[in-house]
Amino acid sequence: MPADRRILSPTIVLGGLSALTLLAIALFMTLGARGKWDFILAFRGTKIAAMVLVGYAVAVSTVLFQTITNNRILTPSVMGFDHLYRMIQTLLVFQFGSGLVASLDPRLRFGVEVASMVVFSGLLYWWLFNGAGRGDNRRSLHLLLLVGIVFGVLFRSLTSFLQRIIDPNEFLTVQDRLFANFNRVDVELLTVSALVVLAVSLVGWRWRRTFDVLALGRDAAINLGVEHRRAVMAVLVMVSILVSVSTALVGPITFFGLLVANLAYLVVRSHRHALILPAAVLLAVLTLVAGQLVLERVFGYNAALSIVIEFVGGLAFLFILVRGSAR
Amino acid sequence: MIDVKNITKRYNGTVVVDGVSLSLPAGGVISLIGANGAGKSTLLSIISRLLPMSSGTVEIDGLDVTTTPGEVLARRLSILRQDNQIMSRLTVEDLVAFGRYPHSKGRLTEDDRGHIRNALRYLDLEPLAGRFLDELSGGQRQRAFIAMVLCQDTEYILLDEPLNNLDVKHAVAMMKLFRRTADAFGKTVVLVLHDINFASCYSDRIVAMRDGRVVHQGPPEVIITPEVIRDVYGVEAQVMENAGQRIALYYQ
Amino acid sequence: MKTLPIATLPLATVGIGLLAVWSLFVGVSDVSLATLFGGGAADQATQVLLVSRLPRTLALILAGAAMAVSGLLLQMLVRNRFVEPSTAGTAESAIFGMMMVSLLAPEMPVFGRMAVASLCALAGTGLFLAILRQVPLRSPLVVPLVGIMLGGVITAMTEFIAYRQDLIQSVRGWETGDFSAILLGRYELLWLSAALTGVAYLAADRFTVAGMGRDVATNLGIDHRKVMALGLVIVSMTTAAVIATCGMIPFLGLIVPNVVSLVRGDNMRGSLPWVALMGAGLVLACDIAGRLVIHPYEIPIGTMMGVIGSALFLYLLLRRNGHAG
Numbered sequence: 001m002p003a004d005r006r007i008l009s010p011t012i013v014l015g016g017l018s019a020l021t022l023l024a025i026a027l028f029m030t031l032g033a034r035g036k037w038d039f040i041l042a043f044r045g046t047k048i049a050a051m052v053l054v055g056y057a058v059a060v061s062t063v064l065f066q067t068i069t070n071n072r073i074l075t076p077s078v079m080g081f082d083h084l085y086r087m088i089q090t091l092l093v094f095q096f097g098s099g100l101v102a103s104l105d106p107r108l109r110f111g112v113e114v115a116s117m118v119v120f121s122g123l124l125y126w127w128l129f130n131g132a133g134r135g136d137n138r139r140s141l142h143l144l145l146l147v148g149i150v151f152g153v154l155f156r157s158l159t160s161f162l163q164r165i166i167d168p169n170e171f172l173t174v175q176d177r178l179f180a181n182f183n184r185v186d187v188e189l190l191t192v193s194a195l196v197v198l199a200v201s202l203v204g205w206r207w208r209r210t211f212d213v214l215a216l217g218r219d220a221a222i223n224l225g226v227e228h229r230r231a232v233m234a235v236l237v238m239v240s241i242l243v244s245v246s247t248a249l250v251g252p253i254t255f256f257g258l259l260v261a262n263l264a265y266l267v268v269r270s271h272r273h274a275l276i277l278p279a280a281v282l283l284a285v286l287t288l289v290a291g292q293l294v295l296e297r298v299f300g301y302n303a304a305l306s307i308v309i310e311f312v313g314g315l316a317f318l319f320i321l322v323r324g325s326a327r
Numbered sequence: 328m329i330d331v332k333n334i335t336k337r338y339n340g341t342v343v344v345d346g347v348s349l350s351l352p353a354g355g356v357i358s359l360i361g362a363n364g365a366g367k368s369t370l371l372s373i374i375s376r377l378l379p380m381s382s383g384t385v386e387i388d389g390l391d392v393t394t395t396p397g398e399v400l401a402r403r404l405s406i407l408r409q410d411n412q413i414m415s416r417l418t419v420e421d422l423v424a425f426g427r428y429p430h431s432k433g434r435l436t437e438d439d440r441g442h443i444r445n446a447l448r449y450l451d452l453e454p455l456a457g458r459f460l461d462e463l464s465g466g467q468r469q470r471a472f473i474a475m476v477l478c479q480d481t482e483y484i485l486l487d488e489p490l491n492n493l494d495v496k497h498a499v500a501m502m503k504l505f506r507r508t509a510d511a512f513g514k515t516v517v518l519v520l521h522d523i524n525f526a527s528c529y530s531d532r533i534v535a536m537r538d539g540r541v542v543h544q545g546p547p548e549v550i551i552t553p554e555v556i557r558d559v560y561g562v563e564a565q566v567m568e569n570a571g572q573r574i575a576l577y578y579q
Numbered sequence: 580m581k582t583l584p585i586a587t588l589p590l591a592t593v594g595i596g597l598l599a600v601w602s603l604f605v606g607v608s609d610v611s612l613a614t615l616f617g618g619g620a621a622d623q624a625t626q627v628l629l630v631s632r633l634p635r636t637l638a639l640i641l642a643g644a645a646m647a648v649s650g651l652l653l654q655m656l657v658r659n660r661f662v663e664p665s666t667a668g669t670a671e672s673a674i675f676g677m678m679m680v681s682l683l684a685p686e687m688p689v690f691g692r693m694a695v696a697s698l699c700a701l702a703g704t705g706l707f708l709a710i711l712r713q714v715p716l717r718s719p720l721v722v723p724l725v726g727i728m729l730g731g732v733i734t735a736m737t738e739f740i741a742y743r744q745d746l747i748q749s750v751r752g753w754e755t756g757d758f759s760a761i762l763l764g765r766y767e768l769l770w771l772s773a774a775l776t777g778v779a780y781l782a783a784d785r786f787t788v789a790g791m792g793r794d795v796a797t798n799l800g801i802d803h804r805k806v807m808a809l810g811l812v813i814v815s816m817t818t819a820a821v822i823a824t825c826g827m828i829p830f831l832g833l834i835v836p837n838v839v840s841l842v843r844g845d846n847m848r849g850s851l852p853w854v855a856l857m858g859a860g861l862v863l864a865c866d867i868a869g870r871l872v873i874h875p876y877e878i879p880i881g882t883m884m885g886v887i888g889s890a891l892f893l894y895l896l897l898r899r900n901g902h903a904g
Contacts, residue, residue, distance in 0.1 A: 142718045142724060143718075145720070145724055146723060146724055147897065149727055150889050150892050150896065151889075151893065153889040154886065154889035154890055154893065156885070157882055157886040157889060160882050161878060161882050161883070161885075164873065164876070164878050164882065169876070255731075304739060304742050304743070307735055307742060308735075308739065310731065310734075310735040311732060311735035311736060311739065314728055314732035314735055317731075318710070318725065318728045321714075321721070321725060322710060322713055322725070375797075376797065377793075377794050377797055397797060397801065398801070399800070401798060401799050402800065405798055406798045408794050411791075411792075411795070413658075413792060413795070414659065414660055414719070415787065415791060415846075416840045416841070417787070417791075417844055417845055418846070421787075421844065422791075425787070425788060425799060428788060428800070433783075433784035433848070459844055476798070479799070
């Protein structure tokens with residue numbers, strides 16, 4: 001069977017994906033457009049930019065996270081990363097008051113949030129993955145997963161707890177005004193997010209061969225002379241930044257990364273991050289744009305994409321879990 | 328009497344028990360021996376209605392195990408499989424008390440309490456009665472489960488490798504207890520055993536299985552011979568006689 | 580039992596009673612002994628007490644006890660420490676049922692809604708068990724993982740339909756437990772769950788035996804399938820009744836039985852009263868805290884429980900790491 005699939009070389013796969021993605025973007029920009037073109041292009045262009053950034057951030061962060069944790073069901077969002085970011089956002093509002101935070105330059109606010117996120121998530125997940133100070137630094141995968149999910153619930157509950165305390169009267173308004181969700185993209189952050197993502201990518205690209213080694217597991221990586229500890233820490237920082245970007249733009253999405261990362265492994269069939277990462281990014285952007293296109297233009301739904309993604313992603317997760325344990 | 332007629336058990340086409348017919352008279356200690364995968368545990372599970380058979384019938388004193396109500400059988404036959412993992416946190420005494428459930432449905436009478444005390448005493452569990460099962464060693468837990476089954480006070484007691492996890496001292500005590508249960512109380516104890524010498528020294532009757540069939544049966548002096556052991560296990564053994572008991576040596 | 584003297588149960592009951600009395604006097608309107616028996620405001624205070632505070636307090640006790648016992652039952656039936664209605668697809672399926680009723684038969688009386696939700700909860704839990712049968716269980720932690728994921732998928736389905744039909748607000752209401760809208764006439768369904776809890780107590784021995792596994796249960800002459808079915812029906816109906824009345828209280832059924840089990844063990848005849856009592860106590864305490872923290876506003880119990888419950892659950896998970904992993 002693998003022989004059949006390998007007929008498609010990674011280059012062709014990537015080329016095909018790129019073509020499809022470009023096609024989807026073109027369709028999204030033009031289909032059913034009425035009225036002034038410059039307005040439509042600007043309006044839809046912003047949406048596209050957001051989707052590309054989010055797809056990029058989610059895909060890269062998930063693949064890298066799976067590389068350092070060495071398995072294919074853990075993702076940053078399943079482990080509660082994006083709810084942690086949402087909680088940090090809320091904590092800032094809680095600490096300094098909604099008025100002050102709302103009047104702050106969104107880019108500055110974003111910077112502070114990302115910095116706190118890197119520190120917090122770094123500490124928390126370093127602790128988790130290193131066995132919380134126990135001698136044994138290999139925790140059971142299932143334990144990690146469960147702990148991550150429950151951390152997600154804890155962060156989410158704490159967030160809504162804090163939001164109520166900030167302004168119980170306008171709980172929903174605070175939530176809507178200060179925090180983006182999939183239906184209300186925070187466009188003010190597009191440029192700065194793009195710059196951050198670019199910077200992370202430049203650093204990451206130089207590390208791409210190290211990622212290939214990290215994917216072999218801790219012992220093999222150390223044996224091959226990789227500074228495992230440092231490399232993992234660096235990846236955790238990158239992942240934290242990327243998750244901050246996607247959550248700041250569209251809010252938490254749990255299963256999307258899992259879906260595209262596993263699809264990428266399926267179509268690329270290579271261990272090389274230089275191929276997997278672009279494939280995952282293309283798949284993510286394609287899924288988002290095509291999904292939005294179909295839902296908006298064909299079914300006339302305006303904002304249900306995140307729900308559909310959760311549904312499909314959740315099914316995929318169950319499938320991987322059941323099949324994975326059966327092996 | 329346990330009457331097994333033409334029992335076959337298949338798993339996805341693989342035959343595990345192959346047309347076994349067996350008639351075990353009431354009273355005494357009966358051991359089932361055989362190599363790994365010979366079908367001993369499966370047969371025991373089928374007799375005790377834990378597993379459905381593919382074909383054939385099992386009758387306990389004329390009661391068909393597939394049609395007789397579970398609670399009726401539970402007062403006549405008890406079964407303990409290996410690997411009794413339970414997540415519940417029960418005390419030893421709680422567990423043993425559940426052996427009385429088929430009789431009193433949870434409302435313990437004075438008679439039930441007597442049974443519980445006896446079972447705890449026989450298995451040397453009195454000091455551990457109030458301890459939780461998850462705080463015990465493997466051997467202590469095994470004894471607690473056996474105490475539950477004995478407390479059930481049934482005519483027939485079926486045990487799958489009851490000596491698992493037990494050290495030599497407790498293994499010998501356990502076999503003596505089974506012997507006494509059979510001799511003093513007239514019970515029928517059916518054991519799956521791995522140690523053929525325990526089977527030899529304590530059984531009235533040995534049933535040997537290979538590849539899902541019963542290949543030999545009879546009293547120890549008929550079964551514990553070099554020929555039968557070679558046929559059943561495929562190993563060469565010397566058999567020595569010591570104080571009327573036959574011991575097989577197969578360590579070389 | 581050797582672990583705790585018998586007298587502690589009445590003692591704990593008195594403690595819960597005190598909490599309940601406290602719960603009667605916490606709120607925006609001034610209800611106190613002075614206003615109740617004092618001059619002009621007495622009528623109004625009595626009114627508030629009878630129409631709002633008393634029903635609320637009763638609802639807290641009934642729902643708390645019932646959900647904690649449901650968790651215990653489910654743990655016995657699935658033979659896993661980490662399941663409860665919100666980690667087994669039960670609660671999410673019940674919410675799906677509630678949503679479908681609102682969509683297709685909005686006029687249906689509350690009892691009918693609950694019946695539909697119960698059926699859905701039963702189906703969802705059945706699906707969960709069916710999936711579990713497909714998974715050879717390497718680790719006990721896979722069980723809640725499967726349940727949580729199944730719940731996530733069902734929730735996504737619910738929200739997708741609800742989103743289209745403008746029912747998202749109601750769905751959110753069922754997802755987050757909140758007792759602030761409980762009034763006389765709007766909580767009586769919970770007496771049904773109290774009755775079901777009573778049934779669970781009567782069958783406590785059977786459930787304990789079922790918790791020891793099918794083989795041991797069969798050996799003791801118990802029809803394992805019947806006990807399973809009875810337990811699942813109790814859990815489904817209880818969950819549906821609680822969700823229909825006040826929304827989901829997450830983690831309650833997980834935390835309370837685990838803590839009680841540590842102290843009392845799992846012989847349900849002995850531990851069930853404790854689980855019920857502690858469940859009621861925890862819910863009362865959380866609700867009172869939720870009413871006090873940002874007085875005169877309230878934090879719904881779903882949120883309070885989400886914070887406390889997940890923190891405790893994490894503690895249980897990481898503490899058990901040594902042997903559970």
